[in-house]
Amino acid sequence: MNSPLTLDTIVIGAGLTGLTVGHHLLKDPNHKFTILEKEERAGGQIRTLKKDGFTFESGPTSGIISTSEVADLFEDFPNLLNLATPLAKRRMILKGQEFHPLPSGLISAITTTLFSTKDKIRILGEPFRAKGTDPNESIGHLVKRRLGESYFHYAVDPFIGGIYAGDPEKLVTRHALPKLYALEANHGSFIKGAIALMKKKKTEDEKKITKAIFSSHEGLSTLTSALSDEFLKANSLKLGALNIEVRFREDLQLWQVTFYVKGEKEELFSRNLITTIG
Numbered sequence: 001m002n003s004p005l006t007l008d009t010i011v012i013g014a015g016l017t018g019l020t021v022g023h024h025l026l027k028d029p030n031h032k033f034t035i036l037e038k039e040e041r042a043g044g045q046i047r048t049l050k051k052d053g054f055t056f057e058s059g060p061t062s063g064i065i066s067t068s069e070v071a072d073l074f075e076d077f078p079n080l081l082n083l084a085t086p087l088a089k090r091r092m093i094l095k096g097q098e099f100h101p102l103p104s105g106l107i108s109a110i111t112t113t114l115f116s117t118k119d120k121i122r123i124l125g126e127p128f129r130a131k132g133t134d135p136n137e138s139i140g141h142l143v144k145r146r147l148g149e150s151y152f153h154y155a156v157d158p159f160i161g162g163i164y165a166g167d168p169e170k171l172v173t174r175h176a177l178p179k180l181y182a183l184e185a186n187h188g189s190f191i192k193g194a195i196a197l198m199k200k201k202k203t204e205d206e207k208k209i210t211k212a213i214f215s216s217h218e219g220l221s222t223l224t225s226a227l228s229d230e231f232l233k234a235n236s237l238k239l240g241a242l243n244i245e246v247r248f249r250e251d252l253q254l255w256q257v258t259f260y261v262k263g264e265k266e267e268l269f270s271r272n273l274i275t276t277i278g
Ligand SMILES: Cc1cc2nc3c(=O)[nH]c(=O)nc-3n(C[C@H](O)[C@H](O)[C@H](O)COP(=O)(O)OP(=O)(O)OC[C@H]3O[C@@H](n4cnc5c(N)ncnc54)[C@H](O)[C@@H]3O)c2cc1C
Pocket: 012, 013, 014, 015, 016, 017, 018, 036, 037, 038, 039, 042, 043, 044, 045, 046, 058, 059, 060, 061, 062, 063, 064, 162, 163, 164, 165, 241, 244, 276, 277, 278
């Protein structure tokens, strides 16, 4: 029997996460990998539509440079992504019939009418509040427990709606907002954790995290198309890969991955397996 082709890594899912993983793997010419995607297109939630001279996004419209990997994408595709104007930092929240600016500093956080006086006073006790015990606590439950109802309704709920178009009462914090979860898990409090992070000496990678907002004039699909083109050229992206099955072969110490493309069964072996699907 011929020995099977062994890859270094198989990535499942060609949304932005899988494509970004692939982009980093591609930097090592000796690293052999394949991305498997069930759809006939890459991009996942990111999908740009053009009509009558307008650009529409059916999924995300913007992002934040919140990891060094995103900063690297900016460096590698300088013409595809655009930083938002500083005006975009002014976020407006609808409360009752009026829009209110989301506080961006200590003074505005004290004077805003978005949050109740009770919660503003209560937040002073946040560093002393007991740590949660449920690893699967929802974002809604965690924020109400630590900060209060009004912070949940007028800061966190609109933010989560904008990012996930999801219900914060159902999203598990550990998965949806791992950095927020880590603040409480590692430091016992959001405030104590935020202060500890501010004091920590930043690595070169962390210095790239500017928190700037970005989008793309031509639509975010230009980024996912540019990424997937790299892999199609390198023959390391398989679209229409259906019924993927994975199992770890103890005898080979390898992952065995089978799937079907246009009805034909294919099989790959790999040392590492990364899945980006929910
Ligand atoms: C309406 C909406 C608006 C959003 N707005 C924003 C925003 O403004 N800013 C922001 O930062 N985020 C936003 N988000 C969230 C953002 O879109 C996601 O966090 C991000 O796109 C997730 O990328 P991903 O690669 O992890 O997952 P996905 O984009 O879901 O990609 C997963 C990929 O895996 C594939 N796949 C799934 N199952 C299998 C399988 N069994 N076999 C093979 N392939 C499989 C899917 O087809 C897909 O291509 C929004 C989301 C939605 C839905």
